[in-house]
Amino acid sequence: MADSNVEDKSRLSKNLLQMKFMRRSVIRIEKEQNEEEQRRVIDDEHWVLDIPELQEKESRYQLEPSYAPCENLVFGRMSFKGLNPEIEKLMTVQEVEESLKISEAKEKELMVDEDEMTKRYETLIGTIAKKFAKKRHRSAVNSEVSEGSSNPKKAKREFLKPGD
Incomplete structure (x- = not known):
């Protein structure tokens, strides 16, 4: 309400605006109002085209600012x-x-990551155990190693007694 009262007081009366010396200001005020209305209309009806955006085609050529990469410098x-x-x-x-x-x-x-290191260490233990085992115990070491490994070795052939 206070704003409307201030606006009313700042406006000039009709009788004053109709006087000869005030006609220029009346024309100027009307012109400003018309321009404001036109701006509102243009903003409300902003021109928009419903055309999809153009996509850039990929070029077969690569642009370089310098010739150094071309010459492998x-x-x-x-x-x-x-x-x-x-x-x-x-x-x-x-x-x-x-x-x-x-x-x-x-x-x-x-x-070498940890898993690979453990696998290598396991195979190393079996190899060293074979090296230092005595002939009697080598078969036992071989069987232990074959149980631990994924490729079991063939069992050693033994003499079988003939049946009666």
């Missing part, structure tokens, strides 16, 4: 035999970093 700028010592220092630093990355990758490849 490691360094963009090179120096030899102390011609440019700053660049040579950068080259050595980059070579060291790359060699570290390569060595870490090889180390990860060659690393």
Whole structure:
């Protein structure tokens, strides 16, 4: 209510607006109102096309900003035999970093996980037991190892007595 009273007081009366010297302001006010109405209409009826978005086609070509990858160049700028010592220092630093990355990758490849280590250890125990067993006990060790392993060895042939 307070806002409407303030607006009413700020508006000029009809009689005052009809006077000659006030006609310009009346035209200006009407013009502003018409522009506001047009903006509302445009915002309400905003033009939208119901066309699906265009998808970019995949290119057969790969764009590179430099020719270094095309020529398989490691360094963009090179120096030899102390011609440019700053660049040579950068080259050595980059070579060291790359060699570290390569060595870490090889180390990860060659690393043995716990399960594989236990399997290797189990087979190692059987092999060493066979080596140090005496001839009498070798058959017993072989049978123990064959029970533990997945590939059982054939039983040793023994002499059978003929039946009566």
